[in-house]
Structure formats: structure tokens, C-alpha cells
Amino acid sequence: MVEIKYVKWGLANNFGDTIELNKHLPKYPNLHYRILQHELHHDFKKKTTWKDLKHDIKSFATYDKERLIFFTTHPSAWVQLFPIWYSKERGIIIDDACLIMWAVILLVDIIITILAVKWWF
Numbered sequence: 030m031v032e033i034k035y036v037k038w039g040l041a042n043n044f045g046d047t048i049e050l051n052k053h054l055p056k057y058p059n060l061h062y063r064i065l066q067h068e069l070h071h072d073f074k075k076k077t078t079w080k081d082l083k084h085d086i087k088s089f090a091t092y093d094k095e096r097l098i099f100f101t102t103h104p105s106a107w108v109q110l111f112p113i114w115y116s117k118e119r120g121i122i123i124d125d126a127c128l129i130m131w132a133v134i135l136l137v138d139i140i141i142t143i144l145a146v147k148w149w150f
């Protein structure tokens with residue numbers, strides 16, 4: 030059985046045995062449902078799997094107006110965008126999927142910058 034806990038930070042995380050959701054989510058029933066469905070579709074393993082990664086990238090790339098509103102009205106959810114963060118209960122948390130997404134964004138940024146500089150000068 031998986032335990033569902035409401036916490037102050039982030040949007041939602043699946044830790045294998047526990048799903049942590051932002052405590053403000055129940056105020057947005059539709060979004061709450063979608064987020065919970067997303068978390069339930071993760072592999073319930075300690076390590077991030079390829080399936081997890083694909084699942085997160087798909088969600089990340091999907092436009093969700095309600096999620097955007099939630100992020101702008103609840104800055105505590107921004108923690109979700111950090112690849113590495115700290116919680117008193119769990120210590121240092123590394124979000125592999127988030128880390129990979131930032132690495133890809135950074136890489137694309139560097140490539141665009143190099144190409145722009147080459148063509149400009």
C-alpha cells in the first residue's frame with residue numbers, strides 16, 4: 030500500500046512507499062486528481078526507471094493551465110523545479126528526472142549560444 034501525505038513544499042513526489050502532495054492541492058479537485066493519477070502511474074521503485082523518465086517528460090511538456098495557475102499562486106510549489114533539495118524527514122533529495130531535464134535544457138542552450146556566436150561574428 031502506498032501512503033499519501035500532504036506537505037508544504039513542491040507539487041507532488043513519489044518516493045516508492047509514499048506519495049507526497051502539496052497541501053494546497055485539494056483546493057483544486059481536477060488538478061489534484063490529475064496529479065495523483067500521474068504519481069500513481071510511476072514505477073513504485075526506489076530508483077528512477079526509463080518509464081518514470083518518459084512519464085515525467087511527457088507531463089512536463091504538456092500544457093496544463095490549472096497547474097500553471099497553481100505554480101503562480103503557490104510559490105512553495107517551486108521546489109518541484111529544483112533537481113536537488115532538502116527535507117528534514119528525507120535529507121537530501123535528488124530528482125533524477127528533473128536533473129536530466131535541466132541538463133538537456135542547459136545543453137540545448139549552450140548549443141544555441143555556440144551556433145549564434147558562430148553565425149553572428
Ligand SMILES: [Zn+2]
Pocket residue numbers: 067068071084085
Ligand atoms: Zn512524475
